[in-house]
Amino acid sequence: MLPKMLRFHFTTLKASPFLPISKAIRYPTRLRSQMASFSSSSSSTLLFRQLFEKESSTYTYLLADASHPQKPALLIDPVDRTVDRDLSLIEQLGLKLVYAMNTHVHADHVTGTGLIKSKVPDVKSVISKASGATADLYVEPGDKVYFGNLFLEIRATPGHTKGCVTYVTGDTPGQPRMAFTGDTLLIRGCGRTDFQGGSSEQLYESVHSQIFTLPKNTLIFPAHDYKGFTVSTVGEEMQYNPRLTKDVETFKNIMANLNLSYPKMIDVAVPANMVCGIQSKTS
Numbered sequence: 533m534l535p536k537m538l539r540f541h542f543t544t545l546k547a548s549p550f551l552p553i554s555k556a557i558r559y560p561t562r563l564r565s566q567m568a569s570f571s572s573s574s575s576s577t578l579l580f581r582q583l584f585e586k587e588s589s590t591y592t593y594l595l596a597d598a599s600h601p602q603k604p605a606l607l608i609d610p611v612d613r614t615v616d617r618d619l620s621l622i623e624q625l626g627l628k629l630v631y632a633m634n635t636h637v638h639a640d641h642v643t644g645t646g647l648i649k650s651k652v653p654d655v656k657s658v659i660s661k662a663s664g665a666t667a668d669l670y671v672e673p674g675d676k677v678y679f680g681n682l683f684l685e686i687r688a689t690p691g692h693t694k695g696c697v698t699y700v701t702g703d704t705p706g707q708p709r710m711a712f713t714g715d716t717l718l719i720r721g722c723g724r725t726d727f728q729g730g731s732s733e734q735l736y737e738s739v740h741s742q743i744f745t746l747p748k749n750t751l752i753f754p755a756h757d758y759k760g761f762t763v764s765t766v767g768e769e770m771q772y773n774p775r776l777t778k779d780v781e782t783f784k785n786i787m788a789n790l791n792l793s794y795p796k797m798i799d800v801a802v803p804a805n806m807v808c809g810i811q812s813k814t815s
C-alpha cells in the first residue's frame with residue numbers, strides 16, 4: 533500500500549502513464565468490444581492480449597490504454613522465459629510498460645518481473661501486501677491500479693495461496709468486465725490448496741464471494757490452463773465448474789484427494805518469486 537502522500541501525488545498526474553493506486557473511482561470508461569481492442573465512446577481504448585508460456589501452461593496478460601498519449605501498459609503474471617517476447621510485442625505496439633503485476637507468489641515458474649525490471653528500469657513490480665513478497669508497490673482489497681484512464685480493481689481471493697488476488701477491470705455499463713483470477717479460479721477447475729498457506733475452505737469462500745458475485749457475463753482469464761481453454765465467464769463457471777458448483781464439504785473432499793505431484797520448480801520458484809524475481813529486489 534502506498535503512503536497517502538504518494539497516492540495523492542499520483543492522482544494529480546493525470547497525463548502520466550504511471551498509474552495511481554487509489555481507492556477512489558475516477559475516469560469511468562466504456563468498453564465496446566470483446567475483441568483485441570476495446571473502444572470507448574469517451575476517451576479510452578483498452579488494448580488486450582493473452583499470451584501463453586507453454587512449459588508451465590501460464591497465461592500472461594497485456595493491457596494498455598491505447599488512447600492515452602503515452603499508451604501506458606501493464607503485464608499480469610509475466611514468466612521469465614517469455615520476457616523477451618513480451619517486451620518485443622510491447623515495443624512493436626508502441627506501448628509504455630509501467631507495471632509488472634503478479635496475482636500471487638507462483639510455485640511452478642519464476643515470474644518475469646525481475647527480468648523486466650532489469651531491462652526496463654522504470655517498471656514497478658506489484659503484488660498483494662498479503663503475499664508477504666517484496667515488490668515496489670503493494671495492493672490491498674479495494675485498491676484500484678490505474679494505467680492511463682483505465683484501472684484494475686483488486687479483490688482478495690486467498691485459498692490457493694494466502695496472498696492471491698483477482699484483478700478486475702472497471703465497471704462500464706453494457707460491457708463485460710474482465711477478471712484475471714490467477715490460480716484461484718481456473719476454467720472448469722481451480723488452484724490446488726495443499727501448500728503456501730492454501731486452504732480449500734478459503735478458496736471456496738473467495739470464489740463464491742469475490743468472483744461469482746460479479747456479473748455473469750464477466751470474462752474469466754486464469755493464470756493457467758492445462759486443457760486448451762482460453763477464456764470463460766462467471767456464468768459458465770457457476771454452471772459447469774466441476775468443483776465449485778458443489779457444496780463446500782464436497783469441494784473440500786475433492787481438493788483433499790487431488791493427489792497432484794508438487795510442481796517441479798517449486799523449490800526454485802517460490803524463493804525467487806518472494807522477491808518478485810531475483811533481479812527485482814528493492815533494497
Ligand SMILES: N[C@@H](CCC(=O)N[C@@H](CSS)C(=O)NCC(=O)O)C(=O)O
Nearest residue numbers: 639640715721722723724792794795796
Ligand atoms: N505439473 C505442473 C504443476 C501443475 C499444478 O500443480 N498446477 C497448479 C497451479 S501452478 S502451482 C494447480 O493449482 N493445479 C490445479 C489442478 O487442478 O491441476 C508442474 O510441475 O509445474
